[in-house]
Amino acid sequence: MITVLLVDDHAYIRKGIQDLLGAAADIQVVATVSNGIEAVAKARLFQPDIVVLDISMPFMNGIEATQHICAGCPRTRVLTLSIYDNLEYVHSALEAGVYGYVLKDKIADELLDAIYSLHEGQRYFSQKIAASVHPYIEDDSISAV
Numbered sequence: 001m002i003t004v005l006l007v008d009d010h011a012y013i014r015k016g017i018q019d020l021l022g023a024a025a026d027i028q029v030v031a032t033v034s035n036g037i038e039a040v041a042k043a044r045l046f047q048p049d050i051v052v053l054d055i056s057m058p059f060m061n062g063i064e065a066t067q068h069i070c071a072g073c074p075r076t077r078v079l080t081l082s083i084y085d086n087l088e089y090v091h092s093a094l095e096a097g098v099y100g101y102v103l104k105d106k107i108a109d110e111l112l113d114a115i116y117s118l119h120e121g122q123r124y125f126s127q128k129i130a131a132s133v134h135p136y137i138e139d140d141s142i143s144a145v
Contacts, residue, residue, distance in 0.1 A: 001026055001027070001028050002026055002027045002028070002049050002050060002115060002116075002119050003027075003028050003030045003046065003048040003049045003050070004021060004027055004028065004029050004030065004048055004049065004050045004051070004052060004115065005029075005030055005031050005032075005033070005039065005042055005043055005046060005048040005050070005051045005052070006018060006021075006029055006031070006032040006033070006052050007032075007033050007034070007035075007036070007038070007039040007051060007052065007053040007054055007057070007062070007065070008034065008052075008053075008054040008057070008081065009034050009035060009054060009056075009057040009058055010054075011034070013054075013081075013104070014032045014034070016107070017052065017107065017111065018032060020107070020108065020111060020112070021111075021112075021115075024112060027112075027115065030042075030046045030048050031045075031046060034057070034058075035057045035058050035059040035060060036053075036057050036059055036060025036061055036062060036064055036065030036068075037059045037060045037065075039051065039053060039060075039065045039069065040060070040065055040068040040069055040072070043069045043072065043073050043076060044072050044073060047073055047075070047076060048073075048076055049075075049076065049077065049118075049119055050076070050077050050078075050079055050115050050118055050119060051069055051076055051077070051078045051079065052079050052081060052111070052115070053065060053066065053069075053078055053079065053080055053081065053098075054080075054081050054082065055080050055081070055082040055084065055089060055093060056082070056083075056084075062080055062082075062093070063092050063093060063096045064096075066078045066080070066093065066096035066097050066098055067096045067097060069097075070096070070097035077099040077100070077118040077119070078096075078097060078098045078099060078100075079098065079099065079100040079101070079102060079114055079115065079118055079124070080093045080098045080100065080101045080102070081102055081103075081104055081107065082101065082102075082103060082104060083103070083104045083105070085103055085126075085128055085129055087129075087132050090125075090129050090132065090133055091133075094133065099118045099123050099124070100114050100117065100118050100123055100124035100125060101124075101125050101126065101129060101133070102114050102124070102125075102126050103126040103128060103129070106126050106128075110124075110126060
């Protein structure tokens with residue numbers, strides 16, 4: 001069973017992702033939260049396999065939350081969700097410790113593949129940004145649709 005923590009400041013996005021993941025028999029959503037502070041606390045509590053995390057949130061953004069989650073939960077992999085496809089955001093997320101980056105307009109098409117890839121120890125990036133992240137990553141374990 002793959003355990004997942006969902007973090008997004010929009011309730012309808014959290015609900016949509018939870019419904020999408022609920023259809024997968026081997027994924028369990030352990031909690032859903034709306035900001036980075038709650039994300040760090042719940043990640044430390046549940047120690048999930050994957051944290052699906054929005055980059056733009058109140059109180060603590062996804063970059064800061066990723067840094068704290070990676071420091072406190074070394075086996076947890078962070079998957080960033082974002083509307084931003086520019087290299088500045090992607091590079092900041094990578095520096096913070098994310099293992100994957102999925103654009104929000106591709107959630108329905110890519111989220112399950114991304115979660116499975118991260119769980120198997122691979123990285124995952126939306127196709128639109130995969131080529132641009134390659135120079136910033138030391139290994140070749142990148143998946144993209």
